[in-house]
Amino acid sequence: MREELFVSGRSNPLIDPHLEIWEWQIPAYLFLGGLAAGILFFAGLFYLRGKEEKFSTAVRVAPVFVPVLLAIGLLFLFLDLKHKLYFWRLYTSFSIESPTSWGAWTLLLIMPLSMIWAALNIESVFPRWDWKFQWAKDIIEFFKKYKTEMAWGLVVLSIILGIYTGILLSAFNARPLWNTSILGPLFLTSGLSTGAAFIVLFSRSKAERHSMGQIDLMLITIEIALIIHMFMGFQASTQVQIEAAKMFLGGQFTATFWVFVFSLGLVIPALLEILEAKGKKVPYYIAPALVLFGGLLFRFIMVHAGQLSRWLY
Amino acid sequence: MRYAMAIDTKKCVGCSDCVVACQTENLVPHGYARDWIVEVTDGTYPQLELEYRSERCNHCDNAPCVRCCPTGASFISEGGIVKVEHDKCIGCGACITACPYDARFVHPEGYVDKCTFCDHRLEQGQDPACVAVCPTKCLYFGDMDDPNSEVSLVVKKRKFKTLIPEAGTEPQLYFLI
Numbered sequence: 071m072r073e074e075l076f077v078s079g080r081s082n083p084l085i086d087p088h089l090e091i092w093e094w095q096i097p098a099y100l101f102l103g104g105l106a107a108g109i110l111f112f113a114g115l116f117y118l119r120g121k122e123e124k125f126s127t128a129v130r131v132a133p134v135f136v137p138v139l140l141a142i143g144l145l146f147l148f149l150d151l152k153h154k155l156y157f158w159r160l161y162t163s164f165s166i167e168s169p170t171s172w173g174a175w176t177l178l179l180i181m182p183l184s185m186i187w188a189a190l191n192i193e194s195v196f197p198r199w200d201w202k203f204q205w206a207k208d209i210i211e212f213f214k215k216y217k218t219e220m221a222w223g224l225v226v227l228s229i230i231l232g233i234y235t236g237i238l239l240s241a242f243n244a245r246p247l248w249n250t251s252i253l254g255p256l257f258l259t260s261g262l263s264t265g266a267a268f269i270v271l272f273s274r275s276k277a278e279r280h281s282m283g284q285i286d287l288m289l290i291t292i293e294i295a296l297i298i299h300m301f302m303g304f305q306a307s308t309q310v311q312i313e314a315a316k317m318f319l320g321g322q323f324t325a326t327f328w329v330f331v332f333s334l335g336l337v338i339p340a341l342l343e344i345l346e347a348k349g350k351k352v353p354y355y356i357a358p359a360l361v362l363f364g365g366l367l368f369r370f371i372m373v374h375a376g377q378l379s380r381w382l383y
Numbered sequence: 384m385r386y387a388m389a390i391d392t393k394k395c396v397g398c399s400d401c402v403v404a405c406q407t408e409n410l411v412p413h414g415y416a417r418d419w420i421v422e423v424t425d426g427t428y429p430q431l432e433l434e435y436r437s438e439r440c441n442h443c444d445n446a447p448c449v450r451c452c453p454t455g456a457s458f459i460s461e462g463g464i465v466k467v468e469h470d471k472c473i474g475c476g477a478c479i480t481a482c483p484y485d486a487r488f489v490h491p492e493g494y495v496d497k498c499t500f501c502d503h504r505l506e507q508g509q510d511p512a513c514v515a516v517c518p519t520k521c522l523y524f525g526d527m528d529d530p531n532s533e534v535s536l537v538v539k540k541r542k543f544k545t546l547i548p549e550a551g552t553e554p555q556l557y558f559l560i
Binding site: 071073078082083084085150151154156157160162167168169171174243244245380381 | 397399402414415416418419420421422423424425426427435447450451452453454455456470471472473474475476477479480481482483485487488489492493494495547550551
């Protein structure tokens with residue numbers, strides 16, 4: 071039997087008795103960042119494939135909301151900083167080994183790009199929108215000429231944004247639950263899935279809803295496979311990761327994760343999509359709402375549980 | 384130059400003088416600690432084994448906190464000392480999450496703070512405060528690159544362990560066992 075004590079009484083706030091340096095701001099941002107990445111990916115993809123008409127919500131409507139989602143996410147990131155007035159230091163350096171730095175610079179590129187894309191399509195959400203000033207109209211006309219280049223930018227940057235939300239966590243080997251390279255693809259897939267769900271929620275075209283639903287079904291299937299793969303990896307890994315996985319396999323997060331994230335957020339929406347594909351009448355908003363809820367909860371649980379996982383010594 | 388510390392777990396009595404000396408010397412805010420004492424009890428009564436460890440930042444050669452810092456605020460200073468430049472730190476918490484030893488904390492003023500091996504004392508040729516006050520002289524500090532330094536000699540002579548070497552951090556605190 072072993073017992074370890076801090077006899078000098080260490081109790082550093084946010085560190086002891088267990089790490090809780092990242093509270094709600096980071097998981098909420100990871101959700102919004104992943105969601106924005108998913109929406110922008112489909113916008114760029116369907117534009118480049120010339121399917122703007124069929125997927126008009128994906129290309130034109132949903133991206134109008136992205137600058138708002140990203141702005142809220144950035145606000146959350148700012149709220150998380152403990153030395154707020156120095157935030158601009160992110161942009162006086164670039165550190166190739168730091169996922170946080172990659173994320174900061176990616177946001178600096180994707181934020182204006184998403185704003186321009188939203189501006190070009192704003193009439194699809196606000197039909198009576200008027201730019202009022204001639205110079206504003208001139209700018210819009212100028213960017214209309216470069217839509218293809220911008221769509222490529224959206225596809226590339228959204229993949230970086232989506233995968234970085236996972237790599238941000240997986241790069242920390244001090245937290246065994248996060249320290250798996252599956253987390254990058256897993257968060258990217260989850261982000262794309264929430265993006266597809268968002269598009270289904272806002273789409274008025276049955277054909278588009280059907281196709282996006284099928285895409286979401288595929289993404290959910292990949293996500294389920296990645297989650298199972300992640301736990302298989304933990305079980306086959308060292309004691310530290312076996313202990314980390316125990317939190318989800320009998321430990322304190324078992325019920326929340328497997329009932330709410332896995333079943334309600336992935337399996338049930340997948341079944342609903344299958345029923346819908348078979349022509350059964352299911353209210354179209356249930357599956358995407360569950361996917362969005364599951365995606366949000368998944369990030370909260372992963373960020374929280376990861377900080378509880380640790381090396382054993 | 385490669386500063387390192389050796390901690391003799393056989394001589395340490397867990398008095399916490401090193402902790403108080405650090406807090407006084409570095410004006411560590413109330414309720415925070417840059418170093419701390421861990422007491423490990425192994426076994427079942429009456430077969431018990433006790434180990435005291437005076438712990439602090441390991442000033443790792445391969446420091447994950449430095450690698451993940453987005454602004455370059457965390458850096459490796461002269462002699463391998465891992466430091467934080469307060470005016471560059473945004474308080475994002477990445478380094479705190481990256482440290483397997485939980486050796487960093489957020490100073491009430493917002494920046495991240497940690498052990499500096501008292502480099503302001505080293506400049507004047509003095510030992511770190513914790514080393515200077517230790518009543519059992521269980522802390523050895525010096526240059527590992529110098530084969531005749533006290534710390535080099537004691538690490539050569541004695542059996543030691545480092546903490547979580549499998550995390551790949553190449554820690555520079557040597558616990559003599």
